[in-house]
Amino acid sequence: MLNLFKSWVKNSLKVILLLTIFLGTSTAGWTPASNAGLPAGNAITDGKALLRYALPIDNQPVRKLQASLEDISNQLRANKRWGAVNNDLKQALRILDKPSQILASVPEERQPQAEAWMTELKSGIIELQEVVKTKQKEPVLDGRAKLLNLVSLLEESMVKEFPFEVPAEYSNLPQLKGRATIAFKTNKGDLTVVVDGYSAPVTAGNFVDLVQRGFYNGLEFTRSEESYFLQTGDPVGKEVGFIDPQTGEYRAVPLEILVQGEKEPTYGITLEEAGRYLDMPVLPFSSFGALVMARPENEANGGSSQVFFFLFEPELTPAGRNLLDGRYSVFGYLTEGREVLDKLKAGDKIESATVVKGIENLVQPQAA
Numbered sequence: 001m002l003n004l005f006k007s008w009v010k011n012s013l014k015v016i017l018l019l020t021i022f023l024g025t026s027t028a029g030w031t032p033a034s035n036a037g038l039p040a041g042n043a044i045t046d047g048k049a050l051l052r053y054a055l056p057i058d059n060q061p062v063r064k065l066q067a068s069l070e071d072i073s074n075q076l077r078a079n080k081r082w083g084a085v086n087n088d089l090k091q092a093l094r095i096l097d098k099p100s101q102i103l104a105s106v107p108e109e110r111q112p113q114a115e116a117w118m119t120e121l122k123s124g125i126i127e128l129q130e131v132v133k134t135k136q137k138e139p140v141l142d143g144r145a146k147l148l149n150l151v152s153l154l155e156e157s158m159v160k161e162f163p164f165e166v167p168a169e170y171s172n173l174p175q176l177k178g179r180a181t182i183a184f185k186t187n188k189g190d191l192t193v194v195v196d197g198y199s200a201p202v203t204a205g206n207f208v209d210l211v212q213r214g215f216y217n218g219l220e221f222t223r224s225e226e227s228y229f230l231q232t233g234d235p236v237g238k239e240v241g242f243i244d245p246q247t248g249e250y251r252a253v254p255l256e257i258l259v260q261g262e263k264e265p266t267y268g269i270t271l272e273e274a275g276r277y278l279d280m281p282v283l284p285f286s287s288f289g290a291l292v293m294a295r296p297e298n299e300a301n302g303g304s305s306q307v308f309f310f311l312f313e314p315e316l317t318p319a320g321r322n323l324l325d326g327r328y329s330v331f332g333y334l335t336e337g338r339e340v341l342d343k344l345k346a347g348d349k350i351e352s353a354t355v356v357k358g359i360e361n362l363v364q365p366q367a368a
Contacts, residue, residue, distance in 0.1 A: 043284070043286040044070075044284075044286060044287070045286050045287050045288070046070075046073075046287060047194075047287040047288075047289055047290070047333025047334055047335055048148065048152070048194075048333070048335055049066075049070055049148075050283065050284070050286070050287055050333060051152075051179075051194055051196060051333060051335075052066055052148070052151065052152055052155055053066075053282075054196055054198060054199050054282045054283060055155050055156065055158070055159060055198065056159060056163040056198050057105060057155055057158040057159060058105070059101075059102060059104070059105040059155075059158055061095050061098065061101040061102050062095075062102050062105070062151070062154060062155055062158070064091070064095055065092055065095045065096065065102075065121075065151060066148070066151050066155070068088045068089070068091040068092040068095070069088065069092055069144055069147050069148050069151060070148070071084075071088050072085050072088050072089075072140065072141070072144045073141060073144065075088065076137050076140065076141065080135070080137060082132060082135055085132055085140065086129065086132055089125050089128060089129050089132070092121075092125050092147075093122065093125055093126075096118055096121055096122050096125070099115065099118055102114070102118065102154070103115070105158040106154075106157050106158055107157075107160055110157045113157065114154055114157050117150050117153055117154045117157075118154065120150055121147060121150050121151070121154075124143065124146060124147050124150070125147065127143065128140065128143040128144070128147065131143055159178075159198075162177040162178065162197075162198070162201075163198065163263060163264075164263050164264035165264075166201055166202060166264075167267065170202050170254065170267075171365060171366070172365050173202050173205065173206060173251070173253065173365060174202075174205035174206055174208070174209035174362060174363065174364055174365065175197065175201045175202055175205035175362075175363045176195065176197025176201050176204040176205040176208050176358075176361050176362055176363070177197055177201060177361050177362075177363050178197050178198065178358060178360075178361030179194055179195065179196055179197060179198065179204075179358050179361065180194070180195050180197070180204070180208045180355055180357060180358030180359060180361060180362070181193070181194050181195075181335075181355070181356050181357035181358055182194075182195060182207075182208070182211055182332075182353055182354065182355055182356070183353070183354045183356045184216075184337075184350055184352070184353050185350070185351040185352045185353075186340065186344060186348060186349060186350055186351060187348055187349050187351060188340050188343045188344050188348055189337060189339075189340035189343070190336070190337055190340060191334060191336065191337035191340055191341055192334070192335050192336035192337055193289075193291055193332050193333065193334055193335065194332055194333060194335050195207060195208060195291065195331050195332035196283060196331060196332055197361060199258040199265070199282045199283050199331070200256045200257075200258065200265065200283065200329055200330070200331035201256075201265075202253060202254060202256050202267075203253055203256045203293050203303070203329045203331040204331045204332065205362060205363065206251065206253045206304075206305075207291075207293075207307065207331065207332075208355055208358075208359070208362050209362060209364070210233075210242060210305055211353045211354070211355055212355055212359065212362070214353075215233075215235070215242060215305060216232065216233065216350050216353040217350065217351070217352050217353060218349065218350065218351070219232055219233065219234070219235070219236075219349070219350050220232065220346070220347060220348065220349050220350075221344055221345065221346055221347065221348050221349070221350070222234045222346060223308075223346055224344070224345050224346040225311075226311075227311055227312060228310075228311055228312055229308045229309065229310055229311055229312075230308060230309045230311055230341070230344055230345075230346075231294060231306060231307070231308040231309075232306070232307060232308070232350060233294070233304075233305040233306035233307050234305075234306055235305065240304070240306070241303075241304025241305045241306065242304050242305040250304060251304055251305075252301055252302055252303070252304060253293060253301070253303040253304060254267045254268050254300070254301040254303075255267065255268055255269065255270065255293075255295065255300040255301060255303070255328070255329055256293075256329045256331075257270075257271060257281050257326060257329060258281065258282045258283070259271070259276070259279045259280065259281060259282065260279070260280050260281070260282055268300055268301050269300055270300060270326055270327045271325075271326030271327075272326060272327065273300075276326070279326065280325065280326075281325055281326060281330065283330040283331065283332075283333075284325050284330065285310050285312075285324045285325050285328075285330060287310075287333050287334075288310070288311060288312065288334070288338065288341075289309055289310065289311075289333055289334025289338060289341055290309070290310040290330045290332075290333055290334075291307060291308075291309060291310075291330065291331060291332040291333060291334070292307060292308050292309075292310060292324075292328045292329065292330050292331070293306075293307055293328060293329040293331060294306040294307055294308050294328070295328070303329070309334065309341060310324070310330075311341070311342070
């Protein structure tokens with residue numbers, strides 16, 4: 001079984017994360033923590049929001065629209081600032097009053113559908129303004145979620161093509177040129193995960209290919225630590241990863257991390273080993289249910305089939321930085337089933353894993 005974490009990590013690192021202490025350590029088996037300054041602001045802790053922000057688009061009005069609606073949950077989290085919620089909704093309406101600025105980034109053939117979504121957004125915002133008057137938190141959050149789902153569709157319609165070329169040395173591996181949605185059935189209930197090939201095409205492609213092969217069907221969750229991580233993907237038998245039936249060899253997947261502001265991922269090296277202490281991944285560990293590629297401790301390019309869900313509740317984490325960012329490849333997020341994931345332990349089982357959306361984005365290696 002892959003050594004995802006040493007025994008000291010289970011104890012001391014968990015405490016470090018919970019206490020939000022980001023100090024270097026000389027303990028054997030783990031690289032020193034980043035001594036970078038922590039960025040200002042609140043970390044984004046919602047997987048769906050992180051997936052929206054990770055889309056390779058450049059349209060400031062739609063990003064401002066998204067930010068206005070995302071901010072509603074911040075205003076309701078503690079003091080329930082209803083005036084600020086109303087301001088967020090007014091800002092969203094002002095943006096939608098200039099549809100041409102949003103449509104400028106949508107391909108012409110998709111614009112009729114985009115216009116329909118914007119019309120639905122405007123009416124939904126007006127309805128939500130009425131709900132806000134009741135000062136009931138849950139109905140407002142439910143309305144916000146529906147609006148943000150429309151924003152997701154609108155933003156996704158702006159993506160015209162895959163944004164970069166994956167290095168030729170990884171052409172022997174499946175690649176996901178877009179996104180895919182995976183439905184898990186477990187003995188405790190159902191999970192839904194969206195994996196992001198725009199940020200991690202090789203890692204996500206490998207995972208979607210294995211799901212499509214039925215690799216995860218019937219596998220147990222083999223390692224768990226409450227409020228920390230849950231791991232699966234260790235096949236029955238002596239092997240610790242996927243053995244490609246065509247080659248008879250272990251399929252190794254490189255460490256793959258897309259940094260904010262860059263056009264393509266960094267491969268084969270942790271950000272810390274590269275001396276990039278200030279750089280933040282597009283897909284960070286800040287959300288409960290981040291889906292991550294496991295790997296042997298000292299082999300950046302040794303991942304294969306084993307993956308883990310990050311279970312840490314990030315509300316206590318300093319904004320935008322924790323000890324795992326840049327050390328492992330996050331390639332997706334849980335979008336449905338948080339209460340189920342919270343119940344799963346080592347020994348529980350994946351009854352089935354199915355690609356329910358996006359299989360057309362999976363690109364298989366070309367035959368030699």
